Amino acid sequence: MPEVPLDFPRAWVEFDDPGKKSRRYRIDLTWLTSRWTCIFGRGCKGIYADRPDSGCCTQGAHFTDKDDEKRVLKWAAKLTPEYWQFYDVGQEKGPTTKAGKGERKTRVVDGGCIFLNRPGFEGGEGCALHGLALREGVSFVKTKPDVCWQLPIRRAYDEVERPDDTTMQVVSITEFDRRGWGPGGKDLDWYCSGNTEAHVGTEPVYISNRDELVELMGKKAYAVLVEYCQAHEEALAKARTPASRRALAAHPADPEP
Numbered sequence: 001m002p003e004v005p006l007d008f009p010r011a012w013v014e015f016d017d018p019g020k021k022s023r024r025y026r027i028d029l030t031w032l033t034s035r036w037t038c039i040f041g042r043g044c045k046g047i048y049a050d051r052p053d054s055g056c057c058t059q060g061a062h063f064t065d066k067d068d069e070k071r072v073l074k075w076a077a078k079l080t081p082e083y084w085q086f087y088d089v090g091q092e093k094g095p096t097t098k099a100g101k102g103e104r105k106t107r108v109v110d111g112g113c114i115f116l117n118r119p120g121f122e123g124g125e126g127c128a129l130h131g132l133a134l135r136e137g138v139s140f141v142k143t144k145p146d147v148c149w150q151l152p153i154r155r156a157y158d159e160v161e162r163p164d165d166t167t168m169q170v171v172s173i174t175e176f177d178r179r180g181w182g183p184g185g186k187d188l189d190w191y192c193s194g195n196t197e198a199h200v201g202t203e204p205v206y207i208s209n210r211d212e213l214v215e216l217m218g219k220k221a222y223a224v225l226v227e228y229c230q231a232h233e234e235a236l237a238k239a240r241t242p243a244s245r246r247a248l249a250a251h252p253a254d255p256e257p
Contacts, residue, residue: 002196004252006177011249013228014170018220022167025217027225028174029232034251036152036193037201037208041126044198045190056192057113057127060106061145062099068146069096069104075132075143076115083123083131086114106145139211152176152193153209155216173216173225199253204233 010030017023038044046052063069076095081087086109095114099105107114115128124131127148133140141149154176160168175193178185185191192198201208206229214222232248239245242256 003191004194004196006179006194008252009246009249010174011232013232015224015228017171017218018224019218023169023171025221025225026170026172027228028172029229030249030251031153031175032173032206032213032225033204033229033232033236035199035201035203035254036205036251037198037203039192039198039200044192047188047191049189051111053119053125054112054116056151057116057148058108058111060108060113061148062103062105063096064146072096072106072129072143072145075129078136079128079132083117083135084115084128085117085121085123090114139215141211141215149212150176150216152180153205153212153216154180171217173213194253196253196255199251199255204229 010028012026013029014024014026017025040055044052044055046054046058047056048054048058051058063072073096076090079087079090084090089107089109093107095107096104097107110118112118113127117123117125117128117131119125127140127144129143129148130140133143136143152175154172154174156172156174158170158172160170162168177193178188178191181188206213206226210222213225217225235248236245236250237257239248239250245256246252
């Protein structure tokens with residue numbers, strides 16, 4: 001099986017946020033120093049076997065809040081029929097819709113997100129909002145829904161009470177594995193984060209996904225993260241055997257050096 005088990009040893013580090021008091025980061029070094037990379041259009045099988053060309057865009061994207069939706073709609077207004085396959089549907093019905101219990105999401109058209117240009121579309125296949133970012137010369141974290149640009153990085157918040165009756169916000173940055181999708185995650189036919197087929201990046205995640213991490217943490221905290229990731233990489237590079245790499249909690253989906 002190319003996909004590794006969900007539970008395996010991980011290396012973590014914690015440090016205080018240099019930009020905000022009473023906040024601490026808990027960082028998954030195993031994930032951030034792994035060689036995962038998005039392989040959409042380069043071997044991605046999609047989360048459902050009958051939609052291999054849709055990647056993880058099959059269900060549409062749930063917005064985190066009103067600001068998230070407002071931001072995406074502002075950028076979507078710049079899209080034209082030349083670069084957005086479902087432009088007409090978006091103009092007629094709107095690109096977003098209700099998702100139940102006060103939530104909203106991008107509209108699903110023909111089994112995929114309305115912003116997903118299908119194979120063969122002359123304006124370019126893949127996310128129309130991603131393509132827009134490339135043409136505008138901005139990072140795609142500005143144009144795409146939060147959940148889209150964050151995957152498969154997961155940010156989670158915990159309020160920790162200490163013995164001296166003080167509280168600390170602990171922000172975890174880790175891998176968005178199958179369980180991040182909720183109970184239905186186990187039913188996905190294929191998923192990339194723990195799949196060896198997707199651990200073929202030329203750079204570790206903390207470098208290749210710099211824009212996402214800076215957006216999630218801020219520049220000061222990211223600079224600290226880089227120091228810890230580099231130290232962990234150096235330790236892994238000195239490991240001489242598979243056993244020693246396991247002891248240092250190398251990601252099991254990464255190729256052996």
